[in-house]
Amino acid sequence: MGLVAQGYNVIVAERGDKALERFDAHSPALVILDVMMPGDLDGLDVCREIRTRGDVPIIILSARSGESQKVAALDLGADDYLTKPFGMDEMLARVRAALRRAPAGKAQEMTVFVAGDLNVDYLRRVVTKGGEEVKLTKIEYEILGYLTRNVDRVITHRQLLSAVWGPEYSEDTQLLRVHVGHLRQKIEDLPARPKLIVTEPAVGYRFRLS
Amino acid sequence: MAVVDSVEQIGKVAEPRSRRVEAVGLMWSLTAVALATFCFWCLRNYLDKGQASLLYLPVVIACAVRFGFSSAVVGAFVSFLCWDFFFLQPVFTFVVDDVRNWLSLIVFLIAAIVTSRLASQAKEQADAARAREEEIRTLYKASESLSREIRADHILPSLAEQLVNLSSAVYVMILHRIDDRWDVAACMPSSVTMPEPQKKLIRQISQVACEHDQVIGTSGNEFHWRRAIDDLLGPSHEPVGLYVPLHTEKGMVGVLHAGPRRGGGSFSALEEQLILTLSNHAATVIARQELAAQAAQAAALKEADTLKDALLSLVSHELRSPLAAIKVSASNLRGADSKLDEGLREEALAAIDIESDRLTRLVSNLLDLSRLEAGAWRPQKDWCDITDVVATVLDRLEPSQADRVQVNAAVDLPLIRADFVQIALVASNLIENALKYSTPGTTITVTLSPFDKIGALVRVDNIGEPVEGLEQQAIFDRFYRGKKHQNSTVHGTGLGLALCRAIVIAHEGVIFVTNTKTGPSFTVRLPIGAVAK
Numbered sequence: 001m002g003l004v005a006q007g008y009n010v011i012v013a014e015r016g017d018k019a020l021e022r023f024d025a026h027s028p029a030l031v032i033l034d035v036m037m038p039g040d041l042d043g044l045d046v047c048r049e050i051r052t053r054g055d056v057p058i059i060i061l062s063a064r065s066g067e068s069q070k071v072a073a074l075d076l077g078a079d080d081y082l083t084k085p086f087g088m089d090e091m092l093a094r095v096r097a098a099l100r101r102a103p104a105g106k107a108q109e110m111t112v113f114v115a116g117d118l119n120v121d122y123l124r125r126v127v128t129k130g131g132e133e134v135k136l137t138k139i140e141y142e143i144l145g146y147l148t149r150n151v152d153r154v155i156t157h158r159q160l161l162s163a164v165w166g167p168e169y170s171e172d173t174q175l176l177r178v179h180v181g182h183l184r185q186k187i188e189d190l191p192a193r194p195k196l197i198v199t200e201p202a203v204g205y206r207f208r209l210s
Numbered sequence: 211m212a213v214v215d216s217v218e219q220i221g222k223v224a225e226p227r228s229r230r231v232e233a234v235g236l237m238w239s240l241t242a243v244a245l246a247t248f249c250f251w252c253l254r255n256y257l258d259k260g261q262a263s264l265l266y267l268p269v270v271i272a273c274a275v276r277f278g279f280s281s282a283v284v285g286a287f288v289s290f291l292c293w294d295f296f297f298l299q300p301v302f303t304f305v306v307d308d309v310r311n312w313l314s315l316i317v318f319l320i321a322a323i324v325t326s327r328l329a330s331q332a333k334e335q336a337d338a339a340r341a342r343e344e345e346i347r348t349l350y351k352a353s354e355s356l357s358r359e360i361r362a363d364h365i366l367p368s369l370a371e372q373l374v375n376l377s378s379a380v381y382v383m384i385l386h387r388i389d390d391r392w393d394v395a396a397c398m399p400s401s402v403t404m405p406e407p408q409k410k411l412i413r414q415i416s417q418v419a420c421e422h423d424q425v426i427g428t429s430g431n432e433f434h435w436r437r438a439i440d441d442l443l444g445p446s447h448e449p450v451g452l453y454v455p456l457h458t459e460k461g462m463v464g465v466l467h468a469g470p471r472r473g474g475g476s477f478s479a480l481e482e483q484l485i486l487t488l489s490n491h492a493a494t495v496i497a498r499q500e501l502a503a504q505a506a507q508a509a510a511l512k513e514a515d516t517l518k519d520a521l522l523s524l525v526s527h528e529l530r531s532p533l534a535a536i537k538v539s540a541s542n543l544r545g546a547d548s549k550l551d552e553g554l555r556e557e558a559l560a561a562i563d564i565e566s567d568r569l570t571r572l573v574s575n576l577l578d579l580s581r582l583e584a585g586a587w588r589p590q591k592d593w594c595d596i597t598d599v600v601a602t603v604l605d606r607l608e609p610s611q612a613d614r615v616q617v618n619a620a621v622d623l624p625l626i627r628a629d630f631v632q633i634a635l636v637a638s639n640l641i642e643n644a645l646k647y648s649t650p651g652t653t654i655t656v657t658l659s660p661f662d663k664i665g666a667l668v669r670v671d672n673i674g675e676p677v678e679g680l681e682q683q684a685i686f687d688r689f690y691r692g693k694k695h696q697n698s699t700v701h702g703t704g705l706g707l708a709l710c711r712a713i714v715i716a717h718e719g720v721i722f723v724t725n726t727k728t729g730p731s732f733t734v735r736l737p738i739g740a741v742a743k
């Protein structure tokens with residue numbers, strides 16, 4: 001309802017198989033998916049199927065108790081999630097962010113990333129804050145690089161661990177917490193109140209632009 | 211009544227036993243007399259034939275003391291004949307010449323019989339006293355070890371165990387009858403395993419015992435039960451053991467069943483007495499258990515009632531007032547569209563927004579709490595940085611509110627294993643409470659520090675009215691609201707702190723409130739959880 005009011009064209013499917021059918025028929029620009037969908041195909045199956053067909057942004061809806069499903073969907077390649085109940089403003093903001101990110105897609109070959117006074121130069125592998133260089137360890141740089149390349153997108157612990165340390169470390173959240181803590185000390189204005197690298201409870205991290 | 215029965219039984223049971231003993235006594239007294247005769251024969255040249263009757267007297271008395279009156283009488287008579295036959299002239303005949311010898315023989319017989327009577331009576335009394343002492347000691351031992359058992363569910367097994375130890379029953383079972391169901395309340399020794407048909411049989415016989423209110427298996431009232439059991443099992447059946455119905459003032463509550471005797475045969479009078487007495491014990495214990503269960507149920511009902519009342523008042527106030535506000539705002543927006551200016555419209559929309567948020571929070575708090583208390587929301591533990599948890603909480607607050615919170619985080623704060631979402635809920639409840647109840651405009655301090663290398667400490671201090679001593683426990687109870695706030699304009703449901711406590715307990719942590727000079731201080735202590743990998 002809120003989406004229609006904002007001028008989006010919405011196609012609704014009540015069940016997993018219908019969703020895929022309509023996805024193929026209409027090629028939507030964005031998919032909002034409830035992981036608790038009834039039917040033989042649940043939200044996770046649909047998410048997996050859609051990912052095989054293309055790079056369209058997917059936003060997951062889940063209940064508060066559905067943490068593990070949420071994480072599984074994000075690991076499968078969903079872009080963002082919303083926990084029920086949520087406000088329409090929040091949903092619209094997420095939709096806008098996801099659509100903004102979409103056109104660049106995988107082809108996004110940035111050389112420099114800028115967020116406020118933080119500047120990441122991917123070619124020279126140099127990070128500056130307020131004009132001064134920030135000395136990062138290799139691991140910290142890798143974390144920052146991965147998060148900034150996926151700006152405003154939820155990155156699960158598993159994704160980040162696999163990308164930075166390798167798949168065999170994908171369960172070692174303790175490692176991740178420590179290094180993210182150090183990274184925050186170096187790039188956040190107030191490390192105790194991070195504004196850039198935001199924690200998504202029980203899910204992962206997000207590099208927030210706004 | 212069972213006891214009266216049993217007293218009658220003792221006499222009857224005693225008969226076959228004592229007959230056996232008597233036969234043995236008879237043999238012994240004959241042997242003793244024969245031996246004495248042989249000795250006297252060897253010494254016949256030195257013995258005075260007239261006085262010799264006295265010589266047999268000690269032997270006869272000894273027989274009386276050892277084997278009872280009847281064997282002593284037989285002994286006396288045999289002695290009388292032996293003396294006559296071997297020592298009185300003419301020897302080797304029963305003829306007695308001398309009248310004096312006749313006299314001494316008769317006197318001997320009378321003396322022997324009278325003294326044996328006295329001696330055997332004394333012995334019987336001593337035996338009875340010893341048996342009584344034994345019985346009392348056994349009962350004392352049994353009741354002593356029973357009274358040492360404090361927990362009700364241990365008493366019946368311990369009672370059964372006592373009976374197995376003190377009697378010669380193969381096993382002892384206490385069956386509790388609840389409506390028409392038979393529950394085995396205790397079965398000792400615990401190694402006993404029973405096939406289902408046997409269990410069924412035990413239940414059937416127990417049923418018979420209860421229906422007829424008869425002790426089954428004692429020899430005393432065999433008359434009453436023999437036919438019923440024969441009908442049930444056929445004429446040649448295995449020994450069934452003992453079944454004692456258990457009475458309380460409410461009627462039959464069960465049956466104490468002692469298995470057949472080890473090595474066959476029937477139980478001794480003492481054993482039967484013991485079983486019957488301990489059955490009375492068992493009945494009392496079961497009656498007590500039933501009373502305790504009733505009391506517990508009543509208490510649970512009462513608590514449920516209190517909770518229901520609290521929930522009702524919560525629903526009537528905390529749910530209805532936002533609903534009313536939403537309803538009014540929505541009606542205004544719909545009905546009198548044209549009359550509302552832009553400001554009023556905004557106000558109505560804002561009210562709907564705020565009030566529905568409040569409702570949402572209330573309902574999710576209620577659900578979270580009931581899921582936690584039902585054990586349905588187990589913490590998904592992972593490594594957590596408490597600083598991160600608090601930062602996430604502050605991030606979700608309105609900026610103007612978040613700016614009132616000052617976080618002091620120790621540098622060496624350990625990571626702890628906890629459920630990030632749940633701990634965040636604790637932190638947000640504590641911080642939101644502090645914001646809500648503190649003096650407006652003052653700063654809330656959140657202190658994060660390591661705790662003795664085994665955990666982390668979260669302290670939320672605010673400036674405001676202290677929490678009174680009596681309330682320091684109560685504020686963590688469901689639906690409890692501080693006295694000062696019960697009628698105030700600050701909204702609350704009495705759920706937040708209850709939720710905090712449930713989560714902290716699920717994390718094996720501690721939560722408590724103290725007062726500083728300036729206001730209340732809430733502390734949460736969380737263990738690191740697992741040993742670091």
